[in-house]
Amino acid sequence: MSTLPYAGARVAFATMHGKEQLAQGPFYDTLGAGVVAPTGLDTDQFGTFSGEIVRTLSPRAAAQVKARLGMHLADTPYGLASEGSFSSGLGFLVEHHEVLLFIDEIRGLELVEATIATSPLPPARPIATVDAALTYATAIGYPAQGLILRGGAAGEIIHKNLNSLEALRSAMSQLLLHTPGRPIVISPDYRAHRCASRAAVIITLAENMARRLATPCARCHTPGFGQVGIERGLPCSDCGEPTRVIAADIFGCGNCPHTLRTARASRVAAPQWCDSCNP
Ligand SMILES: [Zn+2]
Ligand SMILES: [Zn+2]
Structure with a gap:
């Protein structure tokens, strides 16, 4: 375990709703790190799902502020925070965006795992x-x-x-x-302790984050090498023009400019996604 960069580390998950329990398994199993919830934390000051306090920060900015506050209260250089947003646009589907942010103050790292899922719950x-x-x-x-x-x-x-x-x-x-x-x-109620479907999404992001923190950059050896983006433009199978379909995943380091491009399995996109063949 001693070769793992976060073995024995104490990570503060800034939450009032039991999210530390969602990250404890992945962070211990993959990293040997402990996850705690800071006491005396009021995350509601940054906005609530029920709307008594309006959210004014972007999800990532809100997660940054919460994580730093949790690290301060728990007196540790490692912090986690997550931020969910739910929007029902027009129809009956609710889109769930979740952002999980990790801060390592010692290495100067700030890493994000994010996902968009369709919530199984109906809108208001x-x-x-x-x-x-x-x-x-x-x-x-x-x-x-x-x-x-x-x-x-x-x-x-x-x-x-x-x-x-x-x-x-x-x-x-x-x-x-x-x-x-x-x-x-x-x-x-989308608060993690009252919403199993959201808790499951946070567990998945915590697993992804733990795996990422166990992955060092090949160039500078800093932990946290992982996906930082995607590249669209898979060529159309009929005309060869680039489409909006994802062609590759881009992996990057949180410390140095090193990136890696991994092509997706399919080499061409169906013409139905092509703006030239199917405008
Ligand atoms: Zn085409
Ligand atoms: Zn690097």
Whole structure:
């Protein structure tokens, strides 16, 4: 273990919602590192899913600020933070962007693993009855999956720590009394400890990050060599013009300019993706 760069390191995961438990397995198994949650951390000050505090920073910037605060509180040079965002655009699908950021203050490293997934949970919905609330709740797997209820004359009453059907029924009945002539909005709670599908995404990113930290740069030997981008432009199989299809993955170092290009398995793209053949 002693050859691993982070063996015995203590990494602070800036979270109030148990995310340290999601990274502990991958970071210990792959790196021999421990992951802790700093005490006394208030990540809600950077914005909440339920909207009491509006997010003003970009996801990456918010993760940077949180990670640094966690490192300060836990008094360690190694930090993790993740930031999720959920958008439902037009249709019924909710797009889940998740960013996991790692900071190594000693080596001056800041690395990001990110993913875009389709959330299995439905978007927020206006409801008008207790039955509608119970139907939505059952469909998303409540109470294991958390939910958020918002009502009141100006949407100022927010319930997000409900834990049983009885609690949901009584909160909804109360809201109906205090929300005259306005819709009550029900939505999934995306906080990691109340959202197994998001927790699974964070585990995958933690596994990717641990693997990346176990991979040294071939040139400068700094840990953290991994994917930094993609290259589009796979040629069309009919006309040979470059398409938007991904042609290669680009791997890079967080310390020096060394990069590596790995071509994807397919050599050509179907003409359906070609702007020349199929405009
Ligand atoms: Zn073509
Ligand atoms: Zn390097």
